[in-house]
Amino acid sequence: MASACIIDGSTHTGEELDTRHLEAFLGAVDAGSVTRAAGMLHVTQPTVTNRIKALERSLGLPLLERLPGGVRPTRAGHSILEHAREIVRLSGRVRRLADASLTPQGRICVGASESLINHRLLPLIEYLLLRYPDMDVSLRLSTPQEALVMLRNGQMDCVFMIGSGASDEDLEHCDLRPEPFALVAGERPGSRRPGSGEPPSSILVSADLDVRHCGELLHEVESTLRAGRMLRLDSITAVKRLAESGIGVGLLPEVTVADDLADGRLRRVVDWRPATPTYTQALWRRGDTGHPALHAVLKAASDVVSTG
Template sequence: MDTRHLEAFLGAVDAGSVTRAASLLQVTQPTVTNRIKALERWLGATLLERLPGGVRPTTAGHSIVAPAREIVRLSGRVRRIAETSLRPQGRLCVGASESLINHRLLPLIEYLLLRYPDMDVSLRLSTPQGALAMLRNGQMDCVFMIGSGPSDEDEDLEHRDLCPEPFALVAGGRPGTRAAVSSMLVTADIDVRHCGGLLNEAEATLKAGRTLKLDSITAVKRMAESGIGVGLLPEVSVAEDIADGRLRKVVDWLPATSTHTRALWRRGDVGHPVLDAVLKAASDVVSAH
């Protein structure tokens, strides 16, 4: 079985169309069609249902999506290791939340670009939950997020804490904003499985009547600044807003749950030269900022 056949099948599943899959894979549409047909002949099963507007996986197709992704991922890893010399080279997809991209990872990316010109590291903005899901299914190779401790659900992952990442409770700081502190807690960049203790402490401190979780730090800041809610955000993401007077700390809060910026990767993936280089650079660069 040729892994290119699996890549063609997965491309059609993800894109919902053979034509769009061909564009993504940078091959012709007949090439994608022929590869999928070859895979179907090899398996003796129809994998895609042809529809007027595209394609969708059959029951048999659904059943092989996850193992097909794993085969493609492992095949790519073997290929990268075989092609990699002593100087790290190749592709790596990294996922991170908004606060870490803006305040922690830009120096890391600059460092990698200057030190390893043959490396192709792409950085994708994602929620912690979305990034972990993509890490597990092979769409990402490494994830940076904020966490407070190991999760029982993460036995398939390894992690390394890079630096402390404390949170702050903030509200509007400019004259004219509501003086009374809202009882609604608004937050972003928190994964409940990894920072659940911190969230519970914030809700208890604020006596929050409601907690609203958003995907955007900017939206949380605006809600806090306008007095709609109290923001629970990493201190590094609100330091400038506090200094400029747009936001203020609601309480001098020192939670018992300590949180850190951490890198996560699939257990067993160490030995991938590009991943090892990124993890080492993260320890050197992120820890220093």
């Protein structure tokens, strides 16, 4: 049984800090919910709750305030937030350096959106598996928001997403290829025809579009269509089917609707072409390119995704 001690006026149990406990705390803060944090961390909700409680016991302080709609950090939680992020980042880096030598090997975790996994990244994964048999590549389906949180926390090594412009200060990025968007609607009798009178009731956006990094594109669409609302859906298929049935106008990467446009299931809206350029991007933590496996992934992405 851990003994209690007093340090600087706070009671500590003597338990050692566990990076998994810090990851659970950071996940709950970033997601605003223990349940959503569990989904991001791929563990159960009780596991996240127990890890946070263990962290609070080890520090002798309440770190989260439980609210009816989720959680938020207490004053003490705020005070350790950035230090906790740094510990998790450094811990992940130590593990990766221990796994890797001068040749690409060890485990590397890559996150990506639905559209990129289905249309851009499968040849990359095949290339990596065949060329680097000692490298364990894990590919996770994630929304850009989830992927960026996990990248910053050290749970992912690289993220592929569709974005526009530069990345944040703590991240580096490269544009791999242009990834234009299309506005599409259905041809079904009785469906609304945006651009020919009545504006659409909704703009349907797939969750793999990063709102923060594509804000100009969304503003452009809203100005063009003057729709009543914008709905974000987890599934590209759902966006296409709702657009096809006339519920709204879908905003999707062109590559995901090419077959639907060719088959006549969907049509372009008023020949709209985005003025804001968007790209398939690779993002990683600033200063991490010394990791051999990450360097191999980025080099392969430049060779395979850019020309695929």
